[in-house]
Amino acid sequence: MMVRTPPTGWFPRRGEVYLVRLDKDRPALVISADALNRYALDVCVVPMTTVGRPKFSLRVQVKPGEGGVSRDSWAKCDQVTTLEKNLLLYPPLGRLTDKTLITIEQGIKLALQLP
Numbered sequence: 001m002m003v004r005t006p007p008t009g010w011f012p013r014r015g016e017v018y019l020v021r022l023d024k025d026r027p028a029l030v031i032s033a034d035a036l037n038r039y040a041l042d043v044c045v046v047p048m049t050t051v052g053r054p055k056f057s058l059r060v061q062v063k064p065g066e067g068g069v070s071r072d073s074w075a076k077c078d079q080v081t082t083l084e085k086n087l088l089l090y091p092p093l094g095r096l097t098d099k100t101l102i103t104i105e106q107g108i109k110l111a112l113q114l115p
Helices: 034-039 098-112
Strands: 016-021 025-030 042-049 059-062 073-076 081-084 088-095
Touching (some): 016 042, 059 098
Antiparallel strands (some): 016 088, 042 081, 059 073
16 A cells, blocks of 8 residues: 555544554554544544454454455454554545444443443
């Protein structure tokens, strides 16, 4: 995948999956609100992994093709974190379906004991 310079006015949007530059390039889902994503220097993300944990209910499966992931992946709802936007590799891999995004939101609420 070729990383390009984002166009003027670009900002990551809620529901998009990006590779993020950490110890190695890893996928992460942008979960913060677009109103914040547009102006803040950082974004709230849910990291994703290809290591399944069937007995761990706070991991939501993302099937190959959805969100641009090429392998079975799991959103780590228990590991919500904030990253600087410059760690996101443009362009996004893709966008999750509303159904999957809602399931991940429910997992985050469960992990954080939110109503």
